[in-house]
Amino acid sequence: MTRLIPLAFLGEGEVGRVVEIRAGRGLTRRLLAMGIAPGMKVRVLKSSGPGPILVEVGQTRIALGRGVAMKVIVGGWDAWPM
Amino acid sequence: MANVKRKMIKVALAGNPNVGKSVIFNNLTGAHQHVGNWPGKTVDKKEGFHKVDDRVIYIVDLPGTYSLTALSVEEMIARDYIIYERPDVVVDIVDASNLERNLYLTMQLIELGANVVIALNKIDLAEKAGMKIDHRRLEDELGVPVIPTVAPKKRGMRELVDKIIELAEGNPRGHGGKTLCYEPRVERFIERLQEEVASREKIVQLFNPRWVAIKLLEGDEDVIKKLSEIEGGEEVIEKGAKLREEMGRELGDPEVAIADARYAVIKGIVSRAVGELKRLTASDLLDHVLLDKYLGIPIFFVILWWWFQMAFIGSAPFCDILGDGFAALGEALTGITGHPFIDYLFFGEYGIIQGIGAVLSFVPLIMLLYFILALLEDSGYMARAAFVMEKAMRKVGLSGRTIIPMIMGFGCNVPAVYATRIIPEEADRLVAILTNPLMLCGARLVFFSAIAAAFYGAYAGDILFSLYALGVILAFIVAIILRKTFFRRRVSPFVLELPAYQKPSFKVAAVRMWDRGSMYLRKALGIILIGLLIIGILTATDAETLTFTTDPERSLVAALGRSLAPIFTPLNWDWRFVVAMIFGFVAKEIVLGASAMLYGAGEEEIASRLASLYNPIDMYGYMTFILIYIPCIVTIAAIRQETGSWKWTAFAVIYGLILAYIVNLLIVTIGHLLLG
Amino acid sequence: MSRVDSLTYILASILSILYPIYGAIQFYKGAVAWWLPWICGEEIQLGVKVGDAYIPNIFPDPFSGIILIIIGVIFARSIYLSKRNPGLADGFLFVGWILASMMLILNLVVLAADILDTYYPLIWGGEIEEPWTLGSDPWGISPHLILGIIATPIYSKIKPLLKQLIP
Numbered sequence: 001m002t003r004l005i006p007l008a009f010l011g012e013g014e015v016g017r018v019v020e021i022r023a024g025r026g027l028t029r030r031l032l033a034m035g036i037a038p039g040m041k042v043r044v045l046k047s048s049g050p051g052p053i054l055v056e057v058g059q060t061r062i063a064l065g066r067g068v069a070m071k072v073i074v075g076g077w078d079a080w081p082m
Numbered sequence: 083m084a085n086v087k088r089k090m091i092k093v094a095l096a097g098n099p100n101v102g103k104s105v106i107f108n109n110l111t112g113a114h115q116h117v118g119n120w121p122g123k124t125v126d127k128k129e130g131f132h133k134v135d136d137r138v139i140y141i142v143d144l145p146g147t148y149s150l151t152a153l154s155v156e157e158m159i160a161r162d163y164i165i166y167e168r169p170d171v172v173v174d175i176v177d178a179s180n181l182e183r184n185l186y187l188t189m190q191l192i193e194l195g196a197n198v199v200i201a202l203n204k205i206d207l208a209e210k211a212g213m214k215i216d217h218r219r220l221e222d223e224l225g226v227p228v229i230p231t232v233a234p235k236k237r238g239m240r241e242l243v244d245k246i247i248e249l250a251e252g253n254p255r256g257h258g259g260k261t262l263c264y265e266p267r268v269e270r271f272i273e274r275l276q277e278e279v280a281s282r283e284k285i286v287q288l289f290n291p292r293w294v295a296i297k298l299l300e301g302d303e304d305v306i307k308k309l310s311e312i313e314g315g316e317e318v319i320e321k322g323a324k325l326r327e328e329m330g331r332e333l334g335d336p337e338v339a340i341a342d343a344r345y346a347v348i349k350g351i352v353s354r355a356v357g358e359l360k361r362l363t364a365s366d367l368l369d370h371v372l373l374d375k376y377l378g379i380p381i382f383f384v385i386l387w388w389w390f391q392m393a394f395i396g397s398a399p400f401c402d403i404l405g406d407g408f409a410a411l412g413e414a415l416t417g418i419t420g421h422p423f424i425d426y427l428f429f430g431e432y433g434i435i436q437g438i439g440a441v442l443s444f445v446p447l448i449m450l451l452y453f454i455l456a457l458l459e460d461s462g463y464m465a466r467a468a469f470v471m472e473k474a475m476r477k478v479g480l481s482g483r484t485i486i487p488m489i490m491g492f493g494c495n496v497p498a499v500y501a502t503r504i505i506p507e508e509a510d511r512l513v514a515i516l517t518n519p520l521m522l523c524g525a526r527l528v529f530f531s532a533i534a535a536a537f538y539g540a541y542a543g544d545i546l547f548s549l550y551a552l553g554v555i556l557a558f559i560v561a562i563i564l565r566k567t568f569f570r571r572r573v574s575p576f577v578l579e580l581p582a583y584q585k586p587s588f589k590v591a592a593v594r595m596w597d598r599g600s601m602y603l604r605k606a607l608g609i610i611l612i613g614l615l616i617i618g619i620l621t622a623t624d625a626e627t628l629t630f631t632t633d634p635e636r637s638l639v640a641a642l643g644r645s646l647a648p649i650f651t652p653l654n655w656d657w658r659f660v661v662a663m664i665f666g667f668v669a670k671e672i673v674l675g676a677s678a679m680l681y682g683a684g685e686e687e688i689a690s691r692l693a694s695l696y697n698p699i700d701m702y703g704y705m706t707f708i709l710i711y712i713p714c715i716v717t718i719a720a721i722r723q724e725t726g727s728w729k730w731t732a733f734a735v736i737y738g739l740i741l742a743y744i745v746n747l748l749i750v751t752i753g754h755l756l757l758g
Numbered sequence: 759m760s761r762v763d764s765l766t767y768i769l770a771s772i773l774s775i776l777y778p779i780y781g782a783i784q785f786y787k788g789a790v791a792w793w794l795p796w797i798c799g800e801e802i803q804l805g806v807k808v809g810d811a812y813i814p815n816i817f818p819d820p821f822s823g824i825i826l827i828i829i830g831v832i833f834a835r836s837i838y839l840s841k842r843n844p845g846l847a848d849g850f851l852f853v854g855w856i857l858a859s860m861m862l863i864l865n866l867v868v869l870a871a872d873i874l875d876t877y878y879p880l881i882w883g884g885e886i887e888e889p890w891t892l893g894s895d896p897w898g899i900s901p902h903l904i905l906g907i908i909a910t911p912i913y914s915k916i917k918p919l920l921k922q923l924i925p
Contacts, residue, residue: 021338026153027575028338033148034579035183038342039349045366048375051473052482052576058182059213061369063469065576206925364922367849377835380828381853387825388860396867399874406879544792585924 007042008053008069015043016074023071035060036072091139091250092167096160096191097175098184099146100581102203104128105233106175107143110243120145120159124726134243142169148183150190152304164196165289170250172196173242178208178215178230179582181356185348188224189262195290198226199245201238205230207582219355224262234587261292264343271299271329271336278321282314298322299329300337365583369466378470385467386489389458393451400446408439423622423630437614438607441671444524449599451493456594459486460586465578472576478558479565480517481510481576488514488557490598491521492550495713496605497598499720509569515724516564516734517557519713522550524602525670530705532674536689537698545702549709556710556741605669605716613668613715614675621679639680653707653746654700663707669714699753703746711742766915767840770833770851773858773909777830780804780901784816785823792820810893814904817897826901829857852916855909862906868897 010016018040021028035057036042045061046054052063064072097103107115111130120127128143144163145156152158164172174191176184191198202217217228227245231238263269275295279285285294297305299322306322309315326336333339372381412435416425428434458464464486472482483505490498498518505511522530530549534542617639624631625641643661650660658680665676678688692701712735713721722731783802790797805812836850876890892898913920 023575025337027577029149029151029153030575030577032338032341033151033183033186034577035186037345038338039345040182045369046373051375052469052578054369054373054469054580058180059208060180060183061580063465063472063576063578063580065472068575068577364852364919367846367852367919368923370846371832371849371853377828377832381832381857384825384828384857385860387821388864391864392867395871397871399871399878402875403878403881410882583923 004073004075006070007044007055007064007072007074008047008066010042010044010047010074012044012047015041017041018072019075020073021071022073023068027068027071031068031072034062036062042072042074089137091137091171091247092169093139093141093246093250094160094163094167094169094172094196095141095143095175096164096172096187097146098148098177098180098187100579101146101175101177101180101184102233103143103146103175106173106201106203106231106239106242107141109233109236109239110139110141123155123159124724125155125159132243134247137247139243139246142167147187149187150194151300152302158304161194164191164194170197171199171246173199173201173246175201175203178202178205179213181208181213181215181352182345182348185224185351186344188226189344189348192224192226192262193290193293193296195293197249199242199249200224200226200228201242202228202230203233206232207584213356216355220351223351223355262347264340265346267333268329268339268343271325272296275299275318275322275325279318282312282318284313285309285315285318288312294318295322296340299326300340301326368583369580372463372466373469378466379474382467382470385458385463389451389454389489390492392454393447397446397450401443404446405439405443408435408442412436412439434611434614434618437672437675438611441525441528441610441669442603444528444671445599445603448493448524448602449595452490452497452598453591453595455486455489456591457586457588459594460584460590462581462583465580468578469580472578476576479561479569480513480558481505481507483578484510484514487518488521488554491518491523493524493599494602494605495519495521495523495717496601496720499717499724500601501598502724512725512730513561513564513569515721516730516737517560519717519721519734519738520553520557520560520710522553522709523670525714526709528671529674529708532689533692533701533705536693537701549705552706552745553709556745560737560741601716605714609714609716610669610671613665613672617665617668617672617676617679643680653703653743653750654697655704656696659704663711666708667712667715669716670708673708699757700750703750703753706749707742707746709742710738710745712738762914766851766912767837769908769912770837770840770854773854773905774830774834774837776901776905776908777833778827779830780814780816780905781823781826781828781830783823784818784826784901785820787816787818788820788823791818808892810891811895811898813899814901815892815898817900822902825861826905829854829861829905832857848916848919851912852919855912855916858906858909861902862909865897865900865903865906869895869899872896 004019005016007016007018018036018038020038021031021036023031031037036055040057043056044053045056050066052065053069054061054063056062095103095107107128107130110132112132114132115128115130118127118129119125125145130141130143132139132141142163144160147154147157147160150157150161163169172191174188176188188198188200200220202215202220205215208215215230217230221228227249229238229242229245231242264272272292272295275298276291279291279294285291294305294309298309298319306319309319329336329339372378374381415428415435418425455464458467468482468485470482471485475482475484484502486504487498487501490501495518498521499515502511502514502518505514527546530546531542534545538545620638620642622630622632623638624633624636625638626636631637639661640657642664643657646660646664647655647657658677661680662673662676666673674688677692681688681691712718718731718735721734722728725731783804787802803812803816805814805816807813832850832854836847836854839847839850872895873890876888877886879886888894
């Protein structure tokens with residue numbers, strides 16, 4: 001049973017798989033369309049201190065505010081085979 | 083046959099933002115294009131033609147979108163166009179280096195029932211990233227034709243056009259690719275609802291049943307609205323709602339379940355059609371440094387400083403050449419018409435030619451500012467700048483993306499106001515628009531640099547910098563206040579894609595530069611010309627006898643100035659300051675020329691003349707007033723257009739006046755208190 | 759370590775010392791000249807006198823000084839990382855080289871612009887007020903140019919990175 005945590009808590013370099021998005025419809029749709037969707041592997045590129053975090057989904061780099069990253073729930077953040 | 087009627091093929095271009103859609107549009111339409119507005123919306127509509135043999139391909143560039151929900155104006159425009167205008171072919175431009183994200187839109191286009199051709203663009207970038215994409219396999223998997231393209235090099239354009247024609251003439255409208263089935267648990271719901279929809283004739287005539295079913299399960303408000311107006315629609319909506327609820331109980335939020343299913347399909351397709359994926363290290367490394375916690379912002383300031391130095395110092399000789407040129411022109415043409423009034427107006431020392439010259443002499447600066455900015459944008463750096471500044475900007479209630487319009491404002495506020503379109507959240511955008519005029523633009527620099535040199539000698543650079551800084555600080559203060567009062571909504575979520583780094587193209591930069599810089603040029607040649615004419619006439623007309631006079635003291639403007647002067651006595655203003663300020667309504671560049679005229683001095687000497695007459699503190703106060711008070715007419719027009727509301731435009735004008743008066747008063751009072 | 763590597767790290771070490779030094783001097787001179795003229799605004803220079811000009815010429819400008827210091831810090835960071843994480847160190851070298859080159863180009867543009875500004879009246883047979891000399895130029899050949907030239911050989915080390923971005 002994997003622990004589920006918000007994306008905002010992942011450390012730099014860690015990889016997680018998106019399990020759920022807990023946000024309003026507008027934000028959810030934006031995230032889904034940009035590639036942050038349940039099942040997608042997300043790698044955290046930059047996450048130091050307060051301020052937006054930088055993640056990689058597929059070949060795309062996306063910057064997310066902390067608040068937004070708190071609404072993306074990920075799990076299984078061991079290495080995920082691709 | 084004398085008159086062969088050309089066959090017309092209607093094509094729409096769709097795709098994510100930043101995929102090279104505009105480049106392909108330009109490749110296909112060349113000079114035969116036209117930019118307008120989508121009716122009733124503030125989104126650009128680009129349309130054009132491409133002629134091949136006896137056919138005309140009419141192309142519409144739909145707004146770039148990541149999906150086709152009912153949420154944003156752009157997405158609604160795109161999908162309504164496809165549903166109601168029924169283009170023969172929809173070209174979906176897909177960024178090969180971002181395949182999964184782009185295919186999300188592709189699937190929705192296919193579900194919509196459009197006749198899709200995929201232009202697989204940026205395959206060079208994908209190869210650079212170590213991806214080998216088998217486009218024939220992709221064609222098989224998706225069931226729609228895939229044409230590899232490299233838009234900037236125009237590779238694949240011929241094949242694309244051929245395929246468009248082939249599809250348009252062979253394949254009647256409404257046939258998407260093969261049906262891409264989702265996983266069984268989701269597919270079950272879709273099929274049940276689809277059956278229901280398919281049985282209603284009136285609906286099937288307009289929409290693709292499968293698309294309607296999926297949209298209803300997603301809870302799409304716009305589809306529900308559209309259906310309610312069709313015969314048989316209400317029942318379908320009801321059935322849809324029931325199934326949606328059932329789906330919710332079984333699978334959780336239906337919208338997420340469907341998106342999940344979509345991505346599963348996409349992942350499968352990509353895994354079968356794409357080869358080895360490798361890491362792109364250079365880009366990672368650059369980001370690691372440019373977005374560094376400690377060095378990120380300092381590096382941004384390095385680049386900002388460099389940009390300003392290059393633009394100001396690099397353009398200086400050209401500005402001087404233009405200035406001298408116009409002065410010489412004015413002199414050479416003096417007396418040419420022989421009619422004293424016209425002569426004075428046009429070629430006199432403070433005539434129109436001189437005025438236009440003063441304005442145009444700043445054009446090289448504006449152009450260079452924008453050219454370099456465009457290079458920085460094209461390279462991909464500016465998105466990093468927005469990222470790095472986001473945290474700091476949030477503290478004053480602005481989004482990180484506001485950086486770009488703010489910087490542009492230092493050249494000219496007009497294109498800067500238009501540039502606020504890149505800010506997605508309305509509240510953020512409005513605040514950015516309302517505070518932009520506080521950015522010290524090139525026009526005000528005309529006046530300030532002349533005054534600073536004469537009044538403050540060695541401290542001139544200092545004074546100028548303080549004015550720039552004052553503008554920025556006031557912008558932050560106003561933003562904070564606006565956030566606390568009118569825009570007390572919660573902070574908008576920050577989601578920003580960082581595009582891949584690339585070598586900036588000089589051609590693209592030149593086009594962008596011209597796009598933005600030409601607004602300044604048009605302003606100069608339009609408004610300012612008229613403004614100068616009116617001012618000239620008013621100044622050369624005696625207030626009492628209404629005849630020509632070369633003595634400004636007796637003119638109509640003097641009368642106006644004197645009548646308003648009492649309001650400004652606490653600020654230690656002369657009536658001439660009032661008049662010059664009023665002329666600044668038209669364009670801020672005119673303030674200098676107007677002052678020159680009113681004091682009877684040439685533009686060269688006016689600054690030193692003022693220095694001998696007035697106190698440096700009072701002058702500084704006056705300069706801050708000119709810095710802050712209302713935006714010039716062209717900027718006001720831009721604000722009106724971009725905010726779409728007279729209320730906010732009026733607000734911008736009024737708060738500017740009030741703030742300017744207060745700041746001027748403070749400076750004059752405190753200044754004299756401290757320095758006597 | 760290969761020859762390219764050792765050369766690069768020697769250069770980077772030199773630059774991580776020179777940039778901050780010139781930057782600090784420039785900041786001091788600038789602060790004194792612009793804001794605190796009562797402090798002895800000594801004509802501090804750290805270079806070779808050629809004719810009536812110094813090479814490099816440290817012109818007083820506090821902001822330029824800060825900029826030079828920042829670039830110095832970037833090179834210092836790359837040296838610091840060179841032992842623990844050479845991959846990341848390359849990143850800082852890359853950015854350092856880019857910024858150093860940008861400053862080099864800036865200095866050249868400034869010189870060209872100043873020369874043009876002095877001599878353009880000749881185009882229509884006008885007169886020049888004063889001929890241009892390196893010594894009279896507000897910038898002259900400043901640290902931006904000299905240090906930028908010193909940084910140029912680093913190109914061979916970061917060339918593969920550049921090729922990755924621009925094929």
